[in-house]
Amino acid sequence: MARPKPWIGQIDQIQQKLREYLPTQPLGRRDIEVLFGLSRSAATELMGLMECSREFGAALIVTAGNVLEYLRLCPEGQHVEQERIRRDKLAKNLQEAAKDQALREISFGATSADEWARWKELPIRFEPGRMTVEFDSAEDLLHTLWRFTRACQGPDWDTFQRLTESEQMVLEGEKKV
Numbered sequence: 001m002a003r004p005k006p007w008i009g010q011i012d013q014i015q016q017k018l019r020e021y022l023p024t025q026p027l028g029r030r031d032i033e034v035l036f037g038l039s040r041s042a043a044t045e046l047m048g049l050m051e052c053s054r055e056f057g058a059a060l061i062v063t064a065g066n067v068l069e070y071l072r073l074c075p076e077g078q079h080v081e082q083e084r085i086r087r088d089k090l091a092k093n094l095q096e097a098a099k100d101q102a103l104r105e106i107s108f109g110a111t112s113a114d115e116w117a118r119w120k121e122l123p124i125r126f127e128p129g130r131m132t133v134e135f136d137s138a139e140d141l142l143h144t145l146w147r148f149t150r151a152c153q154g155p156d157w158d159t160f161q162r163l164t165e166s167e168q169m170v171l172e173g174e175k176k177v
Helices: 008-019 028-038 040-049 064-073 075-104 111-118 138-153 157-176
Strands: 054-056 061-064 126-128 130-133
Touching: 008 028, 008 064, 008 075, 028 040, 028 061, 028 075, 061 064, 061 111, 064 075, 111 138, 130 138
Parallel strands: none
Antiparallel strands: 054 061, 126 130
């Protein structure tokens, strides 16, 4: 029966500690016991799975680089790495969602009357290929643009379409002459 591996949940901390050593730093059985929190026999068994760089009599010696490589390649280490990547991706997505949520919380004082905004009421002017919006603040700009979208969806859509198309048609007519 395989020996349990209580150190699996601590792979990140073990790797972090090993990165403090030089890759050629020799580690003995006692170092592995302390690092992994294992008994003497379990540490010896684990070291037998790693590439031993030297043997002094009956004592096994592994390098910090070999231990890191073992942790990277063993199935448990690969699962930990996949989990780390998943958590990093999740953290990034949560940060983006928090930014998005903060933007959604911007208030610009829309009222129910704004639902029925008309073109003539908006501080928006059209020129061929250009739309100019007059505003006093960022909130005022957002409010005006929101009312603009409401006017586009309302009964003034035909007016908007005629206004933009007629300006373009005049411009095109002038070019042909």
